[in-house]
Amino acid sequence: MLSELWYRLRAVVRRGAMERELEEELRAHAEHAAARGRESREDVERVKEACREERGVWWWETLRQDGRYAWRQMRRRPALAASAVVALALGTGLNLALFRVVWGVMLKPLPYAQPEQLVELWGQWDEKTAAMVGQRTMMPHQKMWEWWEEQAKTLSGVAAYRVWTVTATGPLEPERLDTLLVTPGYFPLLGARPAQGRVFTKEDDRRGAAGTAVVSERFWRRVYGGRPLSGRETLAVDGRMVAVIGVLGRDEEAWKLASEKEVEVYLPLVWNDAERRVTLAFVAGRMRPRVTVQAAQRELAELSRRPEAPRGVRNGVEVRRFGAGNSLVLKQALRALFALAGCVWLIACFSVANLLLAQALARRQELAIRAALGAGRGRLLRQLGLEAGLLAASGTVAGLGLGWVAERLLRVLGPGFAVSWSGDGAATMVTLFACGLAVAATVVVGLLPAWVATSEGAGLNGTRATAGRRAGLWTKALVAGQVGFTAVVLVCAGLLLESFVKLRAVDPGFTRERVVTAALDLPAAMYPKDEDRVKFARGWMERVAALPGVEMAGLTSGVPLGYRFTLGLNLKIPGLEKGAAQVTGRTVAGDYFRTLGLRIKMGRALTAEDAWRKDVAVVNEAYVRRYLKGRPVLGTVLSQEEDTQVIVGVAADFHGTRLQDAAQPEVYLPLGAAPFGHLEVAVRSRLATVAVTEMLRGALREYDPKLALDKTVLLEDLVDEQLEQPRLQAYVVGLFAVVALVLALVGVYGVVAQSVRARTAEIGVRQALGATKGRIVKAVLGQGLVAPLMGLVVGLGGAALGSRYLATLLYGVEPGDGRVYGLCGVALAGASLLSCLLPARAASRVDPARVLREE
Amino acid sequence: MGEERFELPQGTLDVLLLKALGLEPLHGWAVGERLEQMTGGQVRLGQGTLYPALHRLERKGWIKAKWGVSENNRKAKFYELTRAGRKQLETETAAWRQLASVMGQVLGVAEE
Numbered sequence: 001m002l003s004e005l006w007y008r009l010r011a012v013v014r015r016g017a018m019e020r021e022l023e024e025e026l027r028a029h030a031e032h033a034a035a036r037g038r039e040s041r042e043d044v045e046r047v048k049e050a051c052r053e054e055r056g057v058w059w060w061e062t063l064r065q066d067g068r069y070a071w072r073q074m075r076r077r078p079a080l081a082a083s084a085v086v087a088l089a090l091g092t093g094l095n096l097a098l099f100r101v102v103w104g105v106m107l108k109p110l111p112y113a114q115p116e117q118l119v120e121l122w123g124q125w126d127e128k129t130a131a132m133v134g135q136r137t138m139m140p141h142q143k144m145w146e147w148w149e150e151q152a153k154t155l156s157g158v159a160a161y162r163v164w165t166v167t168a169t170g171p172l173e174p175e176r177l178d179t180l181l182v183t184p185g186y187f188p189l190l191g192a193r194p195a196q197g198r199v200f201t202k203e204d205d206r207r208g209a210a211g212t213a214v215v216s217e218r219f220w221r222r223v224y225g226g227r228p229l230s231g232r233e234t235l236a237v238d239g240r241m242v243a244v245i246g247v248l249g250r251d252e253e254a255w256k257l258a259s260e261k262e263v264e265v266y267l268p269l270v271w272n273d274a275e276r277r278v279t280l281a282f283v284a285g286r287m288r289p290r291v292t293v294q295a296a297q298r299e300l301a302e303l304s305r306r307p308e309a310p311r312g313v314r315n316g317v318e319v320r321r322f323g324a325g326n327s328l329v330l331k332q333a334l335r336a337l338f339a340l341a342g343c344v345w346l347i348a349c350f351s352v353a354n355l356l357l358a359q360a361l362a363r364r365q366e367l368a369i370r371a372a373l374g375a376g377r378g379r380l381l382r383q384l385g386l387e388a389g390l391l392a393a394s395g396t397v398a399g400l401g402l403g404w405v406a407e408r409l410l411r412v413l414g415p416g417f418a419v420s421w422s423g424d425g426a427a428t429m430v431t432l433f434a435c436g437l438a439v440a441a442t443v444v445v446g447l448l449p450a451w452v453a454t455s456e457g458a459g460l461n462g463t464r465a466t467a468g469r470r471a472g473l474w475t476k477a478l479v480a481g482q483v484g485f486t487a488v489v490l491v492c493a494g495l496l497l498e499s500f501v502k503l504r505a506v507d508p509g510f511t512r513e514r515v516v517t518a519a520l521d522l523p524a525a526m527y528p529k530d531e532d533r534v535k536f537a538r539g540w541m542e543r544v545a546a547l548p549g550v551e552m553a554g555l556t557s558g559v560p561l562g563y564r565f566t567l568g569l570n571l572k573i574p575g576l577e578k579g580a581a582q583v584t585g586r587t588v589a590g591d592y593f594r595t596l597g598l599r600i601k602m603g604r605a606l607t608a609e610d611a612w613r614k615d616v617a618v619v620n621e622a623y624v625r626r627y628l629k630g631r632p633v634l635g636t637v638l639s640q641e642e643d644t645q646v647i648v649g650v651a652a653d654f655h656g657t658r659l660q661d662a663a664q665p666e667v668y669l670p671l672g673a674a675p676f677g678h679l680e681v682a683v684r685s686r687l688a689t690v691a692v693t694e695m696l697r698g699a700l701r702e703y704d705p706k707l708a709l710d711k712t713v714l715l716e717d718l719v720d721e722q723l724e725q726p727r728l729q730a731y732v733v734g735l736f737a738v739v740a741l742v743l744a745l746v747g748v749y750g751v752v753a754q755s756v757r758a759r760t761a762e763i764g765v766r767q768a769l770g771a772t773k774g775r776i777v778k779a780v781l782g783q784g785l786v787a788p789l790m791g792l793v794v795g796l797g798g799a800a801l802g803s804r805y806l807a808t809l810l811y812g813v814e815p816g817d818g819r820v821y822g823l824c825g826v827a828l829a830g831a832s833l834l835s836c837l838l839p840a841r842a843a844s845r846v847d848p849a850r851v852l853r854e855e
Numbered sequence: 856m857g858e859e860r861f862e863l864p865q866g867t868l869d870v871l872l873l874k875a876l877g878l879e880p881l882h883g884w885a886v887g888e889r890l891e892q893m894t895g896g897q898v899r900l901g902q903g904t905l906y907p908a909l910h911r912l913e914r915k916g917w918i919k920a921k922w923g924v925s926e927n928n929r930k931a932k933f934y935e936l937t938r939a940g941r942k943q944l945e946t947e948t949a950a951w952r953q954l955a956s957v958m959g960q961v962l963g964v965a966e967e
Contacts (some may be wrong), residue, residue, distance in 0.1 A: 003916040011914075021922075021932065022906075025883055028931045029902060032884035042902045050907040055914060611903055 011055045022051055038664045070387040080359060081391065083746075085351040088395020088445075090739050091348030092437050093402030094340045098732075099273040099433050100407055102334050103426050110323055111253040114286075118322035119293060121148060121283040121300070124315045131424070137281040137318055143310035148285070148317075149185065151303050156288045159186035160281035163258050164272055167523060167708045168265070170236035171223050173792045174701075174708035176521075178261045179237075181281070187214075188288050192255045196220075196229040197246035204245075206270040210362075211242030214267065216255075219264035220247045225436070237267070238523030239706065245738040257284055260325075263484065278359075278648050284322060293321055294590035306318045331730055335804055340492055340733055343485040345437070345739045349444040350478045351747045352395070356445060357755055361471050362455035367453055381450045388446025389438075396438035403430070407683065410732075428795065448474060472755075479751050480791030486744040487736075487795025487828055488802060493737035494732070494820040495813050496805060500723070500730040502812035508719055509654020509663070510560060511597030515684050515715040516692045517559050520707055521675040533675040534612065536704070543699045549687040550695075554592025555611075555671060557585075559656055561718045569667060572639050584664055593618075593651070595682045596715075603634045603649030617645035621653045625664035643673060659722045660811050682715070689714060729809060740822070741828075745835045752784035753839040763791060763843050764851025773844040780840035781833070788832040796825055869960070870910050870947040871877075872942055876918060880935035882925055883909060910933060917943050 011018060026044055033039065052061070074081045109115055122137040122142055132626075134565070149158035161182045168177045187199040195217065204212045215233055220226060224233055233244040248255055256263050269281060287296050297319040302644045304313045360367075367380055379559050450473050453632070494689045527533050537555060569585040589611035592598075601621060617638055624633055636647045653663035685692050693712045700709050756763070756824075763776060804814040813820070875881070877888045884910070889898050900908075912918045917940030925931040936944065 004914060007914045007916070025932045026902065026906065028882065028925070028929055029884045029906075031929060032925070032931075044902075047902045047906055050903055051910045053909040054907040296896070666910070668960075 012060050013635065018055070019048075021569060022048055040726075051106055055071045060855040066383050066386045067390075068175060069383065070390050073387055074390060077359065077679075081394075082356055084355055084396055084445075085395045086393045086534060087351045087743055088392060088441060089745075090743065091345035091396035092399025092441070093406055094736060095338075095345050096399060096403030096434055096435060097337055097406035097410060098334075098341045100426055101401070101410065102338055103325060103429050104333055105334060108425070111251075112154055112257075113254065114854050115322065117287045117289070117291075119155075119285050119287060119296060119321050120325070121145065121285050122318040122320065123312050123319060126315050136422070138312075139187050139680045140283045141312055142279045142281075144312045145183075145281070145283045147310050148283070148300065148303070148311055152285070152296070152300060154287055154291045154299045156284040157185050157189040158283060159189040160269055160283045161186055161849075162258055162269070162272070162281040163261055163263070164267070165237045165521060165710075166267075167264075167521065167706070168235060168237050169246055169706055169708075170234060170241070170694075174706060176708045176710050177265055178263050179265045179267050180256065180258060180261075180263045181267050185282075186257075186266075189284065190255055190257070192248060194246040195249040197231070197482075199242075199246050200266075200268050205270050207270055209236070209270070211240055211269070212245045213242045214236070214246040214248060214251050214266040215244055216248050217250055218252070219349055220244075228357065235265070236677075237265075238521075239272075239525040240523075242267070257282070257322075259323075274641065282523050285319075293319055299801055308548075310361075312434045320830065333725065333809055336492070336809065337729070337732060339802075339805075340489050340736050343489050344736050346444070346741070347482045347485050347740050347743045347747075349441055350482045351743050351750075352391065352441075352445045352750060354475055354478050354747060356391075357452060357471055357475060358385075359430050360384065364453060378778070380453075384450035384453060385442065385446045388450070389442040392441035392445055396434050397443065400431075400434055403434075410728075415732065416801075449477075463770040475751055476787040479787040480794070481750055482747045482826065483746040483788040483791030483832065484795030484798060486667055486740040487732070487824060487829075488794050488799040489737045489740045490824040490828060491796065491821055492798035492803060493733040493816065494824050495806060495810055496726070496730045496733050498813045498817070498820060500726040503726050504723055506655065506659050508561065508659060509598070509652055510715070512685065512715040513693050514721050515595060515682055515683045516689055516696075516712050517680055517715060518693070518696055518712040519678065519680040519710040522679070522707070524677065525798050526706065527677065530675050532670055533677060537671055537675060537679060539588055539703060540681070540700075541608075543703055544681055544683065544696065545590060547683075547699060549682050549685050549691070551738070552591045552595040552684045554588060554590040554595040554682050556592050556682065557587045557671075557674075557676055557678060558588070559680050559682055559713075559715065560719070561657070561659070569669075570767065571667070585667040585674070587669050587671045587674050587676065592682065595684050598654065599643040599652040601650045601652055603647070605651070606668055608672055610670050613670050614643055614673040615645055615668060616648045618668040619647055620651045620668075621665045622663045624650055624665065626665045631759050634853045638667065645673065647762045658696070659719070662830040679814045700843065726809070745831055748784070748788050749834055749835040749838060752836050753842070755784070756780060756839045756843045757777055760843075760846055762773070763846045764848040767846065768848040768852060772798055774845075776844045777837075780843050781836050784836040784840070785832060788836075789829065792825060792828055792832070796821055799824075856924075860960060868900075868904070868912070869912060870944065872950065873917060873936065873944040873947070876934055876936050876940075877944060880933040882931035882933050884931075885925075886899070886934065911938070912933060916940070 009013075026047060072272070112118060123140040124130070124136050125138050125444055144161070145158055145160045148155070152158065159182060161180055164179050164181050166177055166179055168175050182200065184200045184202050184205050187194075197214075203209060215332075220229075229244070229247055231243070231245070233242050236242075245788075253259070257267075268281065272279065285296070289291070295411065297317075300317045300319055303309060303530065304315075304317050371377070371380060410611075452474060472692075502585070522533055522536060541555055544550065547553075550725060569583050571583050588606055591606050593600070593605035593607075596755060600618075601628060603618070605619050606616065619633075619638075628636065633650060634647055638645045638647065652666065655661055655663055655665075665756070669808070681696065683692055683696070688713060693709075696712070697709055700707055767773075767776065800816060807815050871890060871894075873943045875886050876892060883906060889897050889962060890921065892942050900910050909918070913920055913934070917937060918934045920932050920934050922930060
């Protein structure tokens with residue numbers, strides 16, 4: 001069977017040679033026959049034909065014939081071909097660019113060994129806490145994953161890990177590094193074997209063990225020059241010495257479960273015990289072969305019900321496919337964008353279908369003759385399908401080029417689209433997707449015209465009227481479809497644009513211009529006690545405030561926006577039945593309030609002098625609204641476990657984590673009341689950011705050379721970051737809307753213009769019979785607008801249904817916002833009117849005399 | 856003069872050609888001659904039957920072709936059996952023998 005296929009392939013490739021051989025062979029036969037006195041009386045051509053058939057490549061021959069014919073057709077109508085190719089290129093290009101992103105974010109397989117076996121294990125809060133915190137899942141603690149590791153039979157391994165930022169010195173200049181703290185089971189779980197040395201054992205993960213670290217190959221080359229591991233290399237991490245015991249191989253991504261961070265150093269999980277009393281971490285597990293997520297969930301749920309299970313486990317467990325919960329909002333946005341891109345593609349396909357339909361009608365005679373000469377309907381359909389396929393293929397190839405350009409554009413507009421842009425098999429997938437689109441386009445674009453053109457009544461005996469009428473209905477349907485989809489895209493674009501504008505107008509509650517922030521961490525080994533940290537903070541604040549060019553400066557545990565370091569305070573309010581409440585808190589020192597421009601609504605702010613006290617606090621308006629309704633505010637006492645503070649002021653709300661979120665109750669405490677090791681400095685200055693950064697780094701080096709400053713971040717940029725995705729969404733869908741509009745309007749224009757052209761004679765006659773120009777125009781408009789308006793109405797309805805899926809992406813706008821729908825409807829109707837107006841006016845200018853003469 | 860042409864049932868041509876090539880490689884004309892010999896003149900194939908059949912056998916992989924020089928010093932395309940072709944010949948021969956014996960029994964063909 002295979003050899004037969006091979007023969008057929010060879011026959012196709014060596015066609016010319018085989019023909020010559022056959023000629024030669026038959027001539028030899030004739031000569032042999034003549035030598036024996038027997039004349040060969042056969043028709044050589046028919047013999048050749050029979051042989052060709054036996055070679056089994058006749059299908060290829062016919063394909064080539066049809067292909068050549070299709071190509072000639074295209075060349076005969078360059079305008080039609082060009083507009084079809086352009087339309088398809090636009091539609092396809094957008095889809096391909098978007099698919100590239102979708103692949104990178106959603107479809108690409110994870111870089112780990114057998115990623116389908118990896119799962120995330122989460123604990124669950126009890127009902128009460130879940131209601132308070134607002135979510136069910138909680139990070140597991142040590143007893144929990146040890147229990148799972150010990151007991152779970154469906155899992156072949158369990159490991160815990162978390163990201164931890166440290167200051168590394170030793171052979172380096174002080175540098176902030178993102179490290180991954182891992183349990184000994186981590187590397188075996190991922191199947192990672194070190195290129196040199198070893199990975200962690202249970203011994204390394206014990207409290208009090210000698211410090212050990214495993215590093216990446218890149219780090220090894222950078223810091224130790226890539227020499228062979230001798231076991232004597234050390235690294236100073238947060239003031240403690242660790243020995244480098246292993247170096248990982250090249251493929252970094254495969255070892256890193258925390259995919260967003262650049263991690264070069266791995267430490268045992270026990271490392272962070274110094275800072276916290278309870279060790280929380282992310283937990284990953286690997287299922288045994290042929291175990292499903294549901295089976296693992298069942299087993300772990302059953303385990304959690306056992307009486308000897310540790311405390312946290314008993315509230316329940318959740319097993320998720322690894323990575324399922326990542327970038328949820330981005331994935332939603334991508335799905336919506338992809339659907340809209342599909343609409344644009346359909347609009348383009350409908351355009352081309354209409355073009356081909358018109359052309360097919362014009363060729364009815366030719367097709368009828370071919371049918372009469374014996375070409376079956378199948379053959380004709382194949383021919384027309386091939387022509388459509390040629391257009392579709394050309395359009396798709398052009399689309400690939402356009403898509404490449406669009407992708408570059410996307411990178412410029414939205415660098416935070418968090419996709420690894422390089423390689424990773426995307427080129428192949430995009431090409432495959434493009435092929436799929438080309439095939440689909442051929443079907444959509446070619447099927448209808450082919451069917452209509454070869455149907456009954458399209459023959460020579462069928463009247464022009466019947467075929468024309470049926471085609472006319474389809475044309476109208478296609479135009480209606482185009483306008484309908486355009487309406488959908490337009491409405492979505494309008495909603496997203498309005499969302500973005502509203503979000504941009506949100507007042508974050510602080511002044512963002514010219515404020516530079518930078519964070520540092522005080523390692524527990526170097527600053528073990530509260531007093532040490534307070535002393536450091538005082539000195540640091542003084543130095544920063546004294547820097548030249550600094551107008552104002554303040555310290556805080558975390559600047560606003562994003563998931564910054566905030567404290568969870570358990571506050572009891574005497575006199576209130578509600579007991580203790582978990583409230584977000586920030587510590588401040590220096591001129592923090594003024595630096596950030598936080599407004600005070602009542603009382604006063606925390607000033608530089610308050611910074612080192614422990615007994616005052618400022619709350620925000622949301623706190624007052626939630627907990628102090630109808631009670632006096634200033635002078636109320638807040639108490640935690642050890643200390644109490646008196647409220648001396650109320651600050652205006654600002655949005656905490658995301659711009660979209662409403663402000664949460666917050667409390668500001670002086671740094672002296674809760675001196676944690678994470679300090680962020682905020683500096684307002686007229687100097688350039690680079691200059692400020694240099695000054696800060698220099699000041700820190702003088703003050704404590706063993707510490708390092710994190711990357712500086714402008715407060716402005718923090719706000720912009722929040723706007724990035726909404727902005728990108730609005731722009732991209734806006735682009736879709738523009739393309740869709742152009743395609744649809746050109747489609748409407750084309751159809752009406754075509755109809756006017758076809759009925760020139762009729763118009764001329766009507767004019768001669770007394771119809772005014774105005775009436776002609778109205779008649780053409782009336783006919784031409786029916787389809788677009790119907791499409792518009794259906795499209796708006798469809799948009800109303802579909803925009804519900806956009807709900808999570810919108811801010812300040814409802815999916816059913818009447819204004820947007822109204823505006824889009826009017827705009828589209830008006831544009832359709834204009835498209836019909838041009839041919840209508842051309843119709844009114846038909847010279848009846850000339851027409852009658854031509855008749 | 857009308858020749859008594861033996862009507863070949865479908866599918867038998869293939870096995871006859873394979874048998875004709877059973878001994879040694881032959882070129883197209885020679886195959887036709889050999890077949891005439893073997894059937895005592897009862898089967899004479901024209902170009903229109905012979906060559907398409909040969910090409911079909913080549914496509915199925917039962918014979919392979921090579922260019923060579925014929926007995927009257929002319930370039931010609933020689934065909935010979937492949938291993939698969941030989942196997943096919945054995946299989947078909949056995950099948951035909953069985954068929955012939957069954958038919959013979961049933962139709963009571965007398966020995967002449």
